[in-house]
């Protein structure tokens with residue numbers, strides 16, 4: 055049994071997706087080894103669990119444009135994942151590059167135990183937007199959505215350019231290993247993760 059999930063192709067369109075790609079490539083020096091939020095308040099880098107790089111810097115106007123794109127379609131996105139929309143969600147947004155050998159092992163995005171204690175909102179809906187140079191100069195790197203019950207093969211979704219995938223944050227998933235033969239940063243598998251979070255009262 056799987057949770058509901060959905061794929062929306064052409065989510066941001068050619069102009070915005072090209073801007074995002076140019077921004078990511080220009081900002082190569084601002085991508086750092088991405089952390090894993092596990093047992094500490096601060097995310098820590100764990101090479102066995104995750105091999106990807108996260109943008110840390112000033113998003114400029116792209117940040118507001120992205121927030122707007124996600125927020126204006128919030129109720130459609132919640133519905134696509136089988137969830138009731140949240141009033142006044144908090145958005146958590148991160149830009150990530152998976153380069154040659156990149157992966158992110160099976161996990162859920164919702165916080166629990168100690169990690170939850172240090173956060174002021176709960177991740178409810180995960181929306182992952184993919185963008186990269188075309189034609190893609192990598193292979194693999196699919197998003198695998200795993201069943202919440204039953205011994206069933208995962209659903210594998212190709213990270214196609216300008217594609218959004220939406221699923222409940224409690225759904226187990228993983229990023230399968232990617233191969234980028236020339237390992238040029240501009241040929242990476244780029245993504246913007248957007249989590250719709252429910253503020254705590």
Ligand SMILES: O=C(O)CCC(=O)C(=O)O
Nearest residue numbers: 158163182197229245247
């Ligand atoms: O890039 C993807 O396909 C998913 C990334 C992910 O699962 C995460 O950052 O939590």
Ligand SMILES: [Fe+2]
Nearest residue numbers: 161162163227
């Ligand atoms: Fe995830």
